Amino acid sequence: MLMTDNEIRPERPQQPNEPGPYDIVLAGGRVVDPERETDDILNVGITGDRITAISAEPLEGARVIDAAGLVVAPGFIDLHAHGQQLPAAWMQAFDGVTTALELESGLLPIADFYDKVAAEGRPINYGASAAWTYARIAEKEKDMAPPKAELTWFQRAFARDGWQNSLADEEEVKSIIAGVEEGLEQGGLGIGINGGYAPGYGRKEYHALAQLAAKHGVPTFTHIRYLSVQEPDSGFEGLGELISLAAATGAHMHICHLNSVAGRDIKACVELVTEAQQRGLPITVEAYPYGACSSTVGAEVFRDDWLARWGVDDASAMELNGQPLTQQRIDELQKEDPGAVIVMHFLHPDDNDADAEMLDLSVLHPGAAIASDAMPWARNDGTIIEGDVWPLPDDAFAHPRSAGCYARFLARWARGGPERQKPKLSLVEAIRKTSLIPAQILETSVPQMRNKGRIQVGADADIVVFDLATVQDEATFTEPAQHSTGFQHVIVNGTPIIQDGKEILEARPGHPIRRPLATTRPAAPGAPV
Template identity: 75%
Template sequence: MAIREMSMTDKPQVGSTQQNEPGPYDIVLVGGRVVDPERNVDEVLNVGITGDRVAAISREPLEGTTAIDAEGLVVAPGFVDLHSHGQQLPAAWMQAFDGVTTALELESGLLPIAEYYDNVAAEGRPINYGASVAWTYARIAEKEGLEPEADMVWFQGAFSHDGWQNSLADDGEVERIITRVEQGLLEGGLGIGINGGYAPGYGRKEYHALAKLAAKHKVPTFTHVRYLSVREPDSGFEALGELISLAATTGAHMHICHLNANAGRDARACVALVAEAQDSGVPVTTEAYPYGACSSTVGAEVFQGDWLARWGVEDASAMEVNGEPMTQEKIDELQKNAPGTVVNMHFLHPDDKPEDADLLDLTVLYPGAAIASDAMPWVGKDGTLVEGDVWPMPEGAFAHPRSAGCFSRFLSRWARGGPGQEPKVSLVEAIRKTSLIPARILEASVPQMRGKGRLQVGADADIVVFDLATVQDNATFTEPAQHSTGFRHVLVNGTPIIRDGKELLEQRPGKPIRRDLVTTLPGVPGTGAAERVETS
């Protein structure tokens, strides 16, 4: 399942094998630099949109009800974020300004799955949404006796309990965990979220059972590997080897989340290991975000004990809360009294150290790797979740800056290049990593994704129009609640949600991304009668 790059010597093709549909069209994007990463198109063209689909791509003028001037701007498929924990409405608007048209919660996942989709549909979203099935939620339910709720706040609260993080499950518990996860798959979950770094004490047989379940249902797993450490034993290298061995043994497609954080300062060895596995045909894929700092809760196992040595960082000031460097004494206090507190931790310093920038490049530019944000939910000054019909983001709202600026940062620093620096990646390749590659990672198991990540006749009209010269991430570690700029227009399912750089708050055209088979396993708590739903 390794995603390989199309040769850049392939000749560009306008449109697709489908013929243009007759006009006039609902919307015409006029004279933009159209980029289709699947066919290596990079040319000034006109795009016609009818309903929620691309209906025409032409060098000739097109007629439409609404014309949007795209001269001098890039017109590209909307970005697909495989790793977005910010599933709340204001978080979705923040990502829309970063060019994201589909934001999926796949690493951690959620449970119950049907509850998640019902809750989001009732509120509406400007961008497309979806989730995998959260193994950690199922594990917490069985180890702690807490029934899952389909939101991140419930998960953060579980860090006051330690039994689910650092203990083996017996055979009966494993069976019930697998049953809960399978029910989520049957309710339309997009795969299995395996947040292994938050529960590293789970058994090898439990992990094997999850991989077998994924292979049975032909869905990917999305794994935050068991160990985040540069030191052996129990290193990130070892954890990646465990994942690779299970993919090879079971045949399950296993996706490695945030390769940059998994590898850390051991990026050279870890990247080489993943490449060897892919070259051998092992079905593994990966992603990275363009930052040298991670975000998590202070009570997570990765920040316990000798965490400084395991991460290879010098002192506790590498960890920040609300942009303020920490001491170990303050960390100990929060772990005892407020373990769900969100923190950022700098494992690399790419802006200050060239060798760290090189390490980050190894993962961000890894061939076939998607760009994925690992966007966090936003919290207010009082530490409560920012949710509901709230926009703009409240003053002082906090999250990792990748929650606002991941894709703009990648475009501005890697595709445009910094002052006096040449781009490190072509525009077509940058769009491929932000749209086509993530769509391809999912499309074998989620047919909806076959219409995403492309700009072709018949594709979904999820489209971003931006100025490559000015696109910019504005979020910082001290002031993260600043949305990106440079995205002039953003369309989701053919409906503009950002027009001339301004949000259209009344528009919520986002659709659920969901596997369509829904049944019920007998004896699973909280499930109803069997049914089948359509999600296209």
Template identity: 60%
Template structure:
């Protein structure tokens, strides 16, 4: 779409949607909404079965069409469909390489213990980079490694040291978010895979659940958005060390993995709504990811300088994308001739106010934000009629 938005915008091609469309023919056609995606979790076939040759052809055809239309790469939510084929993943990597775009993978397994471990899932991804030459990007090194961040990070770093095109990112929280019907929360051993003692580490609408409630929601409302704690870095030094290893991984970007906003009854908040309703629920990373990184890792922990923090929250993402997306060569840099995408803030006033109990609370300290040289925040106030953002597309479409 050529219509402006407040921020620059683009999207990868959703393999998940293509797979659901091929494997679940009774589902309506994908409409790109979270509601459609939630409804898909009442189905099981797409998550746990191999694609037939005809289905694979349809999946690859749909994904390729998206690349021709400017997709920024192939988004592969493998953790939501762990039963898909290794050959299917191989074909997706080959397709990405043929268009010289990355894959962005939420890896197949979330599991601290073998077999079917996160470590094994990273091995699969790394092997495809080695065999196809594709740029394989790992989404959320923190949450997809669960308790095994140290060994997983060592493995990924070794691949990078060998010259493989592998990149990653993380968000500065020890909790992930998804829908309760996802395969990562199913099975008798799901708590052991996450490495946590009880179902109370999962929350819905800010309230801790028990196993009985988890089972009930999976049967009756599998699209319910939940928050799952796997580390508690603000309470535990060992968890903080694991978090640091992922968030401060060399060359990694800080990425929010933002979730859509729901009300406290579970209904999606749709449209251009601002300010958010007082009962809006999501993971706090949806609104406070970057403020939390600056507050914690610059101001409190003194773990990185402000310059390095800016590199991790802006330039590193551009570096990950720019070979496939030439527009990103003009982003993330404060230089003559580059796009004027600028954030101006008071460092000592930057605070992530949002919590898991009150996730919609606005961060403080941000004074001005400019997109392509035009303010969208001015003197701390959002300019709701300012839409200077532009579409970002792959080099196939320019």
């Protein structure tokens, strides 16, 4: 049964400590386990890639890390990380992320993605969903087929209009669904439905995707069809469409970046989602702690009357490489370079109390995960930075959420500060949003996730050790390529990748997060067995 906001999932059975000595001991830290609501000074023992002891008594280890005065928490699980390149992984590691998953957009072919990343190695865990948009592009833009498991392939598609705005006929829908299903059978973590980038797709096509998710018992990760504060074709309407499919098919429908798809209409949108969740519908939510989104300039949501639909006053709300744009320049980019990645400010929470309260409604929504929507890092000419590149070059650019999402959330909402004099939630609840909730969203269909998001004996040793008093996002909209500070130690599968605030570049302990590969297709609902 899927967890909703009003349900409490049963805890994992408590396991006894295993005998030492241990490979690593984290000594005397403030240990936070969000599932059991532990918040106490304890010692943690690690053997191999697992947590094997938690005790108030001293533990013996081959290596002892003094964690006094620091928080010891489960590593953060990012459900929405487009930056799957090695430099992006390092930037997220400095933000406390130990698992970064590309779920909203996804990729195809899934097997190619996992093979490529495994060959390179990663410091953090990785994975992806099966991408509906990739299957749709391959079907509607025949000369681009077959799809390539690369973000650049997706970016190039923004020069085409057919896949974004035309209905698929019955045979095309069958082909699209078959492409997505193949991705699921190759271990995809669910179905990425980037509907906001192809708002012209049919309701029956969306229904078929929800049916496919229900058939395989996986979530959909949906960027809803519309991004507008105006009706018709509003974000509110897009959320209603998603909710209706969850009710009709029973599919687990996950809402990506509630803060940006709702925009300035967040109050009404949150009320709608809350009502659906209170009725027990299998709907989960994520948000990121910024009032600006990032996308390609050629996306349909930035065409025609986009200013009115977003509720912003001027084209300068959109920026390229930190520089405000004019509508004339936007028009030029949409013709010449539609895949260029921009930032667009729809709220100003640092300068406007009402905007800050709007952002709180999504970030603090009960049961909502924090997910970064981290973008890949690119040079000023738009070239994505790939390969074994670290540190990032001086001209590296992305939305600052790609570097500072989790530090920002902790500093502004869990610690409080000049802008927010009092914390908005407890540390246990903050860690629940960054670690446990993301694991629970996936664990029904991805068995690996049952051992993540917890500081418990038997859980995976994905651990962050940070100073709550000093943790801080350093990335800004004009200088984004600055990693967060305050994370002293980051451990992935029992292997340190950041030690005393310094990266260990040769470390590549990241594991693939992947559903079991299909050996046979599951039977259709009602089929004889």
